[in-house]
Amino acid sequence: GLKSKHKVGSYGVDLEEFESLLEKEKLNIMKSSCVIIDEIGKMELFSHIFREIIGELLNSNQTLVGTIIYKPHPFADSIKAREDVELIKMDRNAFHDTKNKILNILKLI
Numbered sequence: 001g002l003k004s005k006h007k008v009g010s011y012g013v014d015l016e017e018f019e020s021l022l023e024k025e026k027l028n029i030m031k032s033s034c035v036i037i038d039e040i041g042k043m044e045l046f047s048h049i050f051r052e053i054i055g056e057l058l059n060s061n062q063t064l065v066g067t068i069i070y071k072p073h074p075f076a077d078s079i080k081a082r083e084d085v086e087l088i089k090m091d092r093n094a095f096h097d098t099k100n101k102i103l104n105i106l107k108l109i
Helices: 015-031 048-058 074-080 092-107
Strands: 034-040 063-068
Touching (some): 015 048, 034 048, 048 063, 063 092
């Protein structure tokens, strides 16, 4: 029921509150050696600050582990096209194999 010009389905996005939180946490985010994001999705991508932080993380030496929107989106597609990004498609039929692969990657961090 949130009134917003930014919507995903029936959900309104409180962009001002989200960006305020990002501004408060940006320094902590950028100091972390590993950042886990759930998710880089349509709702989050309304925020230019979120996109800037993702760009900074991807261009740093930090490890970024996250979920990302599957449907086409210009910013998300640019991330997925990077040579330094490993995409792992989630598949219900291979859940345990995928989970183990992700856990093994995290153990290397």
